[in-house]
Amino acid sequence: MAFASKSPWVIHYDGSSCNGCDIEVLATLCPGFDGERFGVVNTGNPKHADIFLVTGSVNEQNIGVVREIYDQMVEPKVVVACGICACSGGIFHDCYNVIGGVDKAIPVDVYAPGCAVRPEALIDAIVKGVAVLDEKSKALKESKKRGE
């Protein structure tokens, strides 16, 4: 049995979002929705986090930061692109300095669309992400068994 899905700790990073999605992400984590019922804890430390919630698109300024946070996270880890900007660049896609969605910088596992993304959509995305987390955790266990 994998325990990864029972205690998904999340970290939130604001790329170049207009802040609309950030407010929704924080609303999702606030007591009203009580994510802790499912073991969700909002950490600010990539080394402790399992799920990376990114809002906003990737641009020349933040691509290094996004990659750094991703690299510091310990396997198994999952990335959720929150909002249409994070999925594809959204309304800012043809800005001069915008590279595009988060998947231009790091591998994304779940895309949560919406402008801004609704807490309900985010919860769905996190649930999906948790399933991916479980798969990755199992794969890691098997590779450990094989002694890789």
Add this chain to the structure above:
Amino acid sequence: MTILTTLIGTVAFALIAPVVGCLLAGLDRIISARMQGRVGPPLLQPYYDVRKLFEKESVSVNSVERTYVGCALLFAWVAGGVFFTGGNLLMCVFIITLSSLFFIMAAYSTRSPYAEVGAARETLQVMAYEPMVLLLAVGFYLAAGTFDVGDVLALDAPVITTIWLVFLGLLFILTIKLRKSPFDLSMSHHAHQEIVRGMTTEMSGPTLGLVEIMHWCENVLFLGWIGMFFVWGNPLSIILAVAVVLAVYFLEIWIDNNFARVKWQLMLKSAWAVALAAGGVNIAFLAFL
């Protein structure tokens, strides 16, 4: 008290304390959630968290960090073993301090600015609570006539009747020891980031899991100290002690949820003032009257 009893006690403590501590931590999270108008996680959530941490990839910033954390855990077990087999209270106090020192070394060894600030603050916390802890041992000796915890079972009245002021002092520093707000300066359980996450900033996966288990064991030991005040010759007194321990734990959760974190200056000053007023006065009375 032979070495063998202590050894057996240590092994038993290492097996039982994590279970009890884990359940207490689960209760803590549920009660905290209810105080904030939330449903809260399942009772076994701390267990799930730790299992997950052990499932994670094993990464470490250097090769000694986990050894230090392991030593800290080991000495926490020994301290528990000494205490719960009725051993020497003074010995227990020194061993648990050694455990804290190992944990501080683990945090310093990572060379991360946040972890170093956390370690420096933990050192201050040790400085803040240690005088009261030593006065606790002295007070216990004056009240029970021995440092051996097991001898309380032969007393006619619990030590709380003579050293209740010391008990109040211990209650004060218990908040620091249990890492509860307002004194959770070096490593908080709630806001998990940067300085507030302090010591554990660089620890991840299995290392963080060990820290969590050590924290559970420490909690059980410290609550044991509280219970010790209420045990005497009457076997039923154990029930009274457990009831008091649960009440004190609830009080700590309430304090945790209702007070904002203070600066270290206030923590140090207030802890020493309490140690002097509560411990000092009580011991002076016992020693000179």
